[in-house]
Amino acid sequence: MKTDEQKTSRRTFVKQTTMLAGGLMSAPLLSNAGYFNSVDDTIKVALIGCGGRGTGAAVQALSSKQNVKLVAMADAFKDRLDSSYAILTSEDNEDANVRAKVAVPESNRFVGFDAYTKAMQLADVVILATPPGFRPIHFAEAVRLGKHIFMEKPVATDPAGVKKVLEAAEIAKQKKLNVVVGLQRHYQNSYRELYKRVKDGMIGEITSGQVWWNNDGVWVNMRQPNQTEMEYQMRNWYYFNWLCGDHINEQHIHNIDVMNWFKGAYPVKAQGMGGRQVRTGKEYGEIYDHHFVEFHYADGSILNSQCRHIKGTYAKVDEQIVGTKGTMFAGDGNLVSKGKVLYQYTPQKENEPDPYQTEHDELFEAIAKGKYKFADAENGAKSTMTSIMGRMATYSGQVIEWDKALNSGINIMPTTFAWDANPPVMPDANGFYPVATPGVTKYLL
Structure with missing residues (x-):
């Protein structure tokens, strides 16, 4: 997920980052009905979290067929933001169309713990790709400001964070904000075809x-x-x-x-x-x-x-x-019963869609057409x-x-976000951190 090299082709970079992945109040404003309403039809995007996955997601957003521009970037670390910007705009990036869609002046590159809200205010759509602990905070703010959202999984790290996302998800539905979560198997053809047949009862x-x-x-x-x-x-x-x-x-x-x-x-x-x-x-x-x-x-x-x-x-x-009547093998793309293949997914030989790209293609198409189609946040949270x-x-x-x-209220996030503040877990004198011990560590008494 580290992407320090600036001389990286789009194809290689996107392949690497997606394989490894594994944190509004300005015109043009998206209405409460969820319709994109820019005067020039440009969909303005803000990237929140400029590491490998965030940079890859930005490339995928800019690679969609819609009139998309990256207009703001935010990260806690300046070097991460600078590295991401360099990759997106490098002449070594073979896709000139992606480079041409990056329009992020220095004034729109924000650094620090509060950088996210500044970037969000300049965009119609936000990409949330910071470490997951920040996702509930960033998602709730994006929903409050009325933005469509792509956010990476997972969407929280504790039960309190999950509750926060679920609450914001309900508001996003009321505002008809499209929300896609980066559980990309939902956007992969093989899984979609297997799902149809499982729901039709092929394996009982x-x-x-x-x-x-x-x-x-x-x-x-x-x-x-x-x-x-x-x-x-x-x-x-x-x-x-x-x-x-x-x-x-x-x-x-x-x-x-x-x-x-x-x-x-x-x-x-x-x-x-x-x-x-x-x-x-x-x-x-x-x-x-x-x-x-x-x-x-x-x-x-x-x-x-x-x-x-x-x-x-x-x-x-x-x-x-x-x-009760058979088994699904996702990796093999098939449904089997007693040794007999009931269904076999056959991918397109040369043009099998990349599910990481499909997530963005479908999201930005819906936004451009003023359609409310995606409400992934609830499932992502659950x-x-x-x-x-x-x-x-x-x-x-x-x-x-x-x-x-x-409903436990367990919250493991810091009470203060500052570089000199202590995180929730601290090392001992030898630099080691406390580790949970089964039979000793307790949660729900």
């Missing part, structure tokens, strides 16, 4: 599922001299729960969400196990390196979920859903809550119930 009633996100893990940013604790944690955000929510939330949400989507429901409780067996260094903050969760749905069906970040182990990122519930189960060893967890 869903009884169970298995989902995986097992791989080597992601980047680490080591502590640098003279960094405050707040800056260090934000630079190394993947390893702190207030920013990331653990990899069960930041990455594995994709797979968990598939079960929720196909099931048309969310689990009512969860129990599981996990730990920190290999990634034990202080640079890995407080998160686990493996989780296994058993999610229970109201009708008795069960989802077995596993995610692991351990090098040299079996890698698998996939979903399998079992019904699938985020599912992942958080799983983390609470593995960290504590307790059975975690949905209603109690969602």
Whole structure:
């Protein structure tokens, strides 16, 4: 997710960032009815969070067929914003059309914790791509200001954040604001075709599922001299729960969400196990390196979920859903019953749509046509809550119930956002952070 090189082609850059991804009151104003109403038909976009995923999302927005311009950028760190801007405008970017759509003067490049609201006020659409902990704050502000929104998953890191997103999602619906969440499997042709057939009953009633996100893990940013604790944690955000929510939330949400989507429901409780067996260094903050969760749905069906970040182990990122008459294998793109293939998805040989691009193509088409088509925030929040519930189960060893967890008020965010403020979790004298211990750590008493 680090993108320091400025000489990166659009194609290579977008491929890398999307594969790894894994934070209004000015004219032209979008009406409360959700209609785009610019005099010159230009859809103005603000990018909030200028890391790899944010920069990739900006490229995808500018690559849509609509008359889109990037007019504002915001990030907590100036070097991240500068790097993103350099990539978007570099002559080495082979897509001159994307470069031509970047119109962000120095005065519209905002830095700091409050940069997001300044950038939002200049745009019609906002892209929210900061570390997930900031998503509830940024989403609520974008909705308050009446903006259409693309926001990356997950949409929160704690139950209080999920509640905030759900509340703002209701207001977004009332204002008819299009909201797309970066759970891109919803925009992938193979999943869409499988979903149609599962809902038509081809594999019968869903009884169970298995989902995986097992791989080597992601980047680490080591502590640098003279960094405050707040800056260090934000630079190394993947390893702190207030920013990331653990990899069960930041990455594995994709797979968990598939079960929720196909099931048309969310689990009512969860129990599981996990730990920190290999990634034990202080640079890995407080998160686990493996989780296994058993999610229970109201009708008795069960989802077995596993995610692991351990090098040299079996890698698998996939979903399998079992019904009374057959099984869906998402990775294979098929539905199978007793060894017989009931349906096989066949991709287009050369022009299979990129779901990361499709998200933006469909969002900006709806905005340009003044249509209200997308309300992803509620599902994004509830699938985020599912992942958080799983983390609470593995960290504590307790059975975690949905209603109690969602309404618990648990809030792990800082009370003050400033470079000299202490984050919610602090290191000991040796630089190590407290780590949850099953049987000792407790959430819902």
